[in-house]
Amino acid sequence: xxxxxxxxxxxxxxxxxxxxxxxxxxxxxxxxxxxxxxxxxxxxxxxxxxxxxxxxxxxxxxxxxxxxxxxxxxxxxxxxxxxxxxxxxxxxxxxxxxxxxxxxxxxxxxxxxxxxxxxxxxxxxxxxxxxxxxxxxxxxxxxxxxxxxxxxxxxxxxxxxxxxxxxxxxxxxxxxxxxxxxxxxxxxxxxxxxxxxxxxxxxxxxxxxxxxxxxxxxxxxxxxxxxxxxxxxxxxxxxxxxxxxxxxxxxxxxxxxxxxxxxxxxxxxxxxxxxxxxxxxxxxxxxxxxxxxxxxxxxxxxxxxxxxxxxxxxxxxxxxxxxxxxxxxxxxxxxxxxxxxxxxxxxxxxxxxxxxxxxxxxxxxxxxxxxxxxxxxxxxxxxxxxxxxxxxxxxxxxxxxxxxxxxxxxxxxxxxxxxxxxxxxxxxxxxxxxxxxxxxxxxxxxxxxxxxxxxxxxxxxxx
Numbered sequence: 001x002x003x004x005x006x007x008x009x010x011x012x013x014x015x016x017x018x019x020x021x022x023x024x025x026x027x028x029x030x031x032x033x034x035x036x037x038x039x040x041x042x043x044x045x046x047x048x049x050x051x052x053x054x055x056x057x058x059x060x061x062x063x064x065x066x067x068x069x070x071x072x073x074x075x076x077x078x079x080x081x082x083x084x085x086x087x088x089x090x091x092x093x094x095x096x097x098x099x100x101x102x103x104x105x106x107x108x109x110x111x112x113x114x115x116x117x118x119x120x121x122x123x124x125x126x127x128x129x130x131x132x133x134x135x136x137x138x139x140x141x142x143x144x145x146x147x148x149x150x151x152x153x154x155x156x157x158x159x160x161x162x163x164x165x166x167x168x169x170x171x172x173x174x175x176x177x178x179x180x181x182x183x184x185x186x187x188x189x190x191x192x193x194x195x196x197x198x199x200x201x202x203x204x205x206x207x208x209x210x211x212x213x214x215x216x217x218x219x220x221x222x223x224x225x226x227x228x229x230x231x232x233x234x235x236x237x238x239x240x241x242x243x244x245x246x247x248x249x250x251x252x253x254x255x256x257x258x259x260x261x262x263x264x265x266x267x268x269x270x271x272x273x274x275x276x277x278x279x280x281x282x283x284x285x286x287x288x289x290x291x292x293x294x295x296x297x298x299x300x301x302x303x304x305x306x307x308x309x310x311x312x313x314x315x316x317x318x319x320x321x322x323x324x325x326x327x328x329x330x331x332x333x334x335x336x337x338x339x340x341x342x343x344x345x346x347x348x349x350x351x352x353x354x355x356x357x358x359x360x361x362x363x364x365x366x367x368x369x370x371x372x373x374x375x376x377x378x379x380x381x382x383x384x385x386x387x388x389x390x391x392x393x394x395x396x397x398x399x400x401x402x403x404x405x406x407x408x409x410x411x412x413x414x415x416x417x418x419x420x421x422x423x424x425x426x427x428x429x430x431x432x433x434x435x436x437x438x439x440x441x442x443x444x445x446x447x448x449x450x451x452x453x454x455x456x457x458x459x460x461x462x463x
Contacts, residue, residue, distance in 0.1 A: 004029075005333050010415055013329060014422025016322055016367035017260040023267040026328040030299040031084055033331070037092045038083060041116070044099040052099060057113055064120040071120070071127035078126035078184070081207070082119055085146050086270050086301035087215040091115055093297050094217070111138060115216070122147050125161050126184060133159045138216045141194075142168070147186045148195040149214040150176060183208075197240050199247045202254070203266040210271045211235075211243055218273045218301075232303070233276045239306070243274065246310045253314035256378050257371035261318055268321050270300030277305045292316045294323045311375070311384070315391070318371045322364035335359070335416035336409060344405055345458075347398040347450045352458055355409065359420075362402050366423055369395035373430055386439075393435040393443035399427060401447050 009022035045053045045061050053061075072079040082088070091112060098109035114136050122144040124131040135142045136156045141149040150157065155171030166186065168176040178188035185198060198208035212218060219232040235243070254262040278291050290312065292304035302320045307313040329335070338355035346353045346361050353361065369392050376388035406412075406420050434440065 005329070005415065007418060010418050011422050013325060014419040015426045016325075016363065016370060016423075017258075018264060018325065019260070020263060020267060023264060023325070026325060026332065027267065029332050030328055031080075034084055034089065034092070034299075037096065038088075041092060041095055041099070044096055045113075048099045052109070053113070061113070061116060064116045067120040067124055067129075067131055071123040071129045071131075074129050075127035078128075079123040081126060081184075082123040082146050084270070084300075085210075085215075086295075086298035087145065087212065087217040088119065089297040089299060090217040090295065091119075111136070111216075118143055119145055121159055121161070125166060125180060125186065128164065128180070129161075130163070131159075131161050135159055141214065141216075143214055143216050144186075145215055146196060146210060146212075148193060151192045151194065194234075197235075197244070199244065199272065201266070202251055202262060202269075206266045209247075209269055211240070211247075211274060212271045213274050215273075218298075218303075231276055233274055235274055239274070243272075243306060246306065246313050249310040250314055250317070253311050254317065257314070257318060257374045261314075261371060264321050264325070265317050268300055268324050269302060269317065271302075273301055273303040275303055275305040290316070292320055294320050294327070296327045299324065299328060315368060315371060319364045319368050322367045323360055326360055326363050329419075330356075333415045334413050335419060336411045336413060338409060338411035345402070345451060345454050347401050347447050347454075350454065350457065355411070358402055359406060362399050362406060363423065365395045366399045366426060368392075369399060369430060370426060373433060373435075376435070377433060389435040389439045390442070392430075393439040394446060396427070396430060396435075397440075397443040397447045399423075401451065403427060 005025060009018070009025060012018045012022045042061065042065060045058055068079060068083075094108060095112040095115070098112055117133050118135055121131055121133040121135065125144065125147065134156050135144075135158075137152045137154075140151060140153075142152055142157050143149045150168050150170070152170045153173060157171065158169040160167045160169075164180040166178045166180070168178070170176070176188060176190045176192055178186045178190070178193050180186050183198070186193070186195060188195075194214060196214055197211040199211050201208050213232065213234045233239075250265070251262065254265055275291060277289055290305050290307050292302065294302060302317060302324075304313070304316050304320070307316055336355060336359070340354045340356065342352040342354045342357070344353045344355060344358045346358055348361055348365060349357075372388045372392035372395065376385050376392060379385035379388055403420075403424060407424060409416075409420075412420060435443075
């Protein structure tokens, strides 16, 4: 048995489930990795040439680190809320890459270096620690991660935080005053202050989920279109209310897919990043009108356009959190030794997939098939029940088309074999409650048609 992950947890995760103990293993490992990366920033900065990290910049990094330490002594949980925010992951990886690059530092390094000041200030504000900071704007906004942003016209701003009151003095403009509330949010009557919207906690004892449309690292440098995703957006008041209304139904809708769906969302989901709808689609359309994704370096974040209905948002969370789980598990234990060549047929993609992508897709679609089956069995009205059966049948047939490839791989490790065997167990367990024959026939025809098209497009690649 691998000491990093017990077989019991592997079996739970293989069934796309996982209680608080199993999921906690993944969370603690990811959090530890984040702390190690953060500490590596100081070492990398100290070792970097002065042309990359000049002495004044290094001094400021040390001052920011000292402020983080003071804030952690005052309120460890508050500081961890900031440091474990998903968007701190892309930032720290970008910063480390710039500091350790064997070639010239990239143009984003100065902004990456100054972002630690914003993180430290946000941590101090959450912890109730007095601080002063000089913050540089990016794209017309000064960001305080997890809290919000200030709209500025130009230049850096001076921030002073004392006893729950925050004063921000933009260059050449009037000061802005904001106050920290008991729930950790920061509010201000000044329209220049844009708060992060906290979506209510899904379960007692867990924290709210930020709907973060403000963090400068939420989109990964504009590469989302390559993955079929639209760009991140900043929301107006109407859009925030629409998201909040959708979120208000998440607890019962996730629970409709089993208590484990609610638990995994409560444990793993740390922020939602709103995306725009794909080009040519309407806000209330279906199908291609929606897009969503995750980022391996941003553990706990789900990027999503607003789905047409709350139940589709619930299914989006189910789908994307499986990617979160499996990516975290893959960093904790090796699941396979297959090569990264994209050559496999996947019914949910038009292009060939590498083995790891095939495993990721099958895992997330298996969870969707399970979710929609449970939802259909509990639905009282005909229309949502019929919709759920159709979704279940399609997802299950898609998984069935690729499970033989996964099961037949000689590159699976012992842990990977255990995971895939449990996926197969869940797949066959769903036979106990089959969908209506019409839905099954349509799903089978759909997958067969997709496979023929894939073969015509990709020739003799492996299927």
